[in-house]
Amino acid sequence: MIQGLSLPLFVTSTTCLLLSFFFVLLYHRLISRHEESVKYYLIFSIAALVSGIFFGAFAVMLNSSDNLTYLSISNRITVVAAMFTAVLSLHFYLAFYQYEAPTSLKWCYGVCAAFSVATVIPSSLFLDNAFYSTSTYYTGLAFGPLFELWGIWILVLAVYGIFILFKVFLRQRKRQRQTQEHAQNDSDTSTVLLLLLANTIWMITGVCDMLTGVQVVDLPPLTWIGSFLVTSTIAWALVLHIDDLYEERRLLSDRLMYDHLTQAFSRSYLEIRLTEAVNLMLRGELKWLSVCVFDVDNFKTINDQYGHASGDALLTRITSIIKDNIRQSDCIARLGGDEFVILFTDTQDENHAPAIVERIRVHVANAQFGEGEAAYNASCSFGIVSVTPDQLTLNDLPNQMLSSADEALYSAKHKGKNAVGIATLSDLS
Numbered sequence: 124m125i126q127g128l129s130l131p132l133f134v135t136s137t138t139c140l141l142l143s144f145f146f147v148l149l150y151h152r153l154i155s156r157h158e159e160s161v162k163y164y165l166i167f168s169i170a171a172l173v174s175g176i177f178f179g180a181f182a183v184m185l186n187s188s189d190n191l192t193y194l195s196i197s198n199r200i201t202v203v204a205a206m207f208t209a210v211l212s213l214h215f216y217l218a219f220y221q222y223e224a225p226t227s228l229k230w231c232y233g234v235c236a237a238f239s240v241a242t243v244i245p246s247s248l249f250l251d252n253a254f255y256s257t258s259t260y261y262t263g264l265a266f267g268p269l270f271e272l273w274g275i276w277i278l279v280l281a282v283y284g285i286f287i288l289f290k291v292f293l294r295q296r297k298r299q300r301q302t303q304e305h306a307q308n309d310s311d312t313s314t315v316l317l318l319l320l321a322n323t324i325w326m327i328t329g330v331c332d333m334l335t336g337v338q339v340v341d342l343p344p345l346t347w348i349g350s351f352l353v354t355s356t357i358a359w360a361l362v363l364h365i366d367d368l369y370e371e372r373r374l375l376s377d378r379l380m381y382d383h384l385t386q387a388f389s390r391s392y393l394e395i396r397l398t399e400a401v402n403l404m405l406r407g408e409l410k411w412l413s414v415c416v417f418d419v420d421n422f423k424t425i426n427d428q429y430g431h432a433s434g435d436a437l438l439t440r441i442t443s444i445i446k447d448n449i450r451q452s453d454c455i456a457r458l459g460g461d462e463f464v465i466l467f468t469d470t471q472d473e474n475h476a477p478a479i480v481e482r483i484r485v486h487v488a489n490a491q492f493g494e495g496e497a498a499y500n501a502s503c504s505f506g507i508v509s510v511t512p513d514q515l516t517l518n519d520l521p522n523q524m525l526s527s528a529d530e531a532l533y534s535a536k537h538k539g540k541n542a543v544g545i546a547t548l549s550d551l552s
């Protein structure tokens with residue numbers, strides 16, 4: 124008959140083994156596919172595996188009150204596994220929160236190894252091969268003074284873990300005060316607080332089990348509750364960490380894709396889109412492709428007269444005017460300074476893109492920029508070139524289109540600015 128008390132232990136054991144399997148796969152994926160330095164995923168995976176063994180062995184132990192061999196083996200396994208779960212959690216905190224793993228960690232592993240050896244040798248000083256009624260709820264092996272020392276050792280590990288987490292909490296609180304990134308740090312400190320709470324519960328349940336062991340209190344086994352809480356909280360911290368990794372990637376690709384000031388696309392993204400458009404044309408999926416280069420007229424004077432911030436605002440406003448006048452499938456990118464490019468994909472004929480650009484030119488020229496006394500008008504000059512599939516034989520078409528549109532822009536500037544210059548197809552050959 125299976126002891127009812129052992130059922131949650133079987134469940135938590137299975138959960139931990141699954142967590143271990145899942146995080147080792149994740150670790151492998153993150154280092155091989157994304158080259159992330161995430162050793163702590165592996166440490167946690169081992170910790171979850173050892174925890175799973177601990178819960179499983181404890182469950183067997185609860186069901187072995189009439190079989191000394193099973194009791195002896197399972198009891199010894201719980202002793203070793205509980206100890207390594209504690210030291211691996213400690214190792215995890217040091218790695219995850221980037222604390223230099225001190226030499227004391229090696230000593231911790233060393234002491235755990237020494238106690239592990241002691242469990243293998245049957246000795247009344249540590250664990251005897253004899254029944255010992257721990258409480259009315261379960262039976263363990265008779266133990267000696269070395270076992271009490273082991274109990275104190277586990278407590279030392281637990282206190283050390285809490286100490287590290289407390290230092291991490293103080294460090295993050297200090298950083299939070301120093302930086303403006305409140306949202307990010309708030310979530311960081313709440314995870315550490317959660318870990319602190321779980322570890323404290325683990326320690327309290329551990330002390331309760333020790334008191335049960337020496338028959339001071341009569342309680343069912345409780346350590347597993349604290350231990351499982353710690354394992355689940357670490358798993359949760361790692362899930363949040365995956366969120367952070369994803370967010371970092373997103374910010375990085377945003378930085379590569381967008382111009383920070385105007386939210387137009389970046390030069391590198393334009394190059395990708397232009398090459399893509401040429402490839403589409405090669406496959407016969409585009410009939411016309413037009414590129415328009417433009418810059419703000421007398422931008423230097425505007426900057427000098429109304430200030431750099433006003434110049435920045437002008438660039439942002441012009442970008443949004445363009446966005447309002449082009450299709451989502453087209454693209455506006457900032458090359459740098461006051462120079463931009465609009466890429467029109469799949470226009471209907473050679474007059475289509477120039478007509479849209481003319482509309483944009485008028486829109487910008489009629490708009491008012493700045494505010495109140497400092498309100499002013501501005502204009503842009505544009506250069507356009509359009510190609511059809513016939514021009515695809517030309518070498519380095521994307522760059523040729525850009526330099527041709529650039530020449531058309533400068534001819535518009537020379538003709539008095541606030542104008543649209545058009546490069547003819549033959550200019551490209």
Ligand SMILES: Nc1nc2c(ncn2[C@@H]2O[C@H](COP(=O)(O)OP(=O)(O)OP(=O)(O)O)[C@@H](O)[C@H]2O)c(=O)[nH]1
Nearest residue numbers: 418419420421422423424426431432434435460461
């Ligand atoms: N406000 C602001 N100014 C910038 C930025 N990047 C470049 N500039 C300034 O933009 C000005 C560019 O001027 P140019 O395009 O060379 O000359 P221009 O006065 O526009 O003259 P034309 O092009 O001949 O009409 C320079 O004074 C740069 O310092 C920016 O991000 N913000």
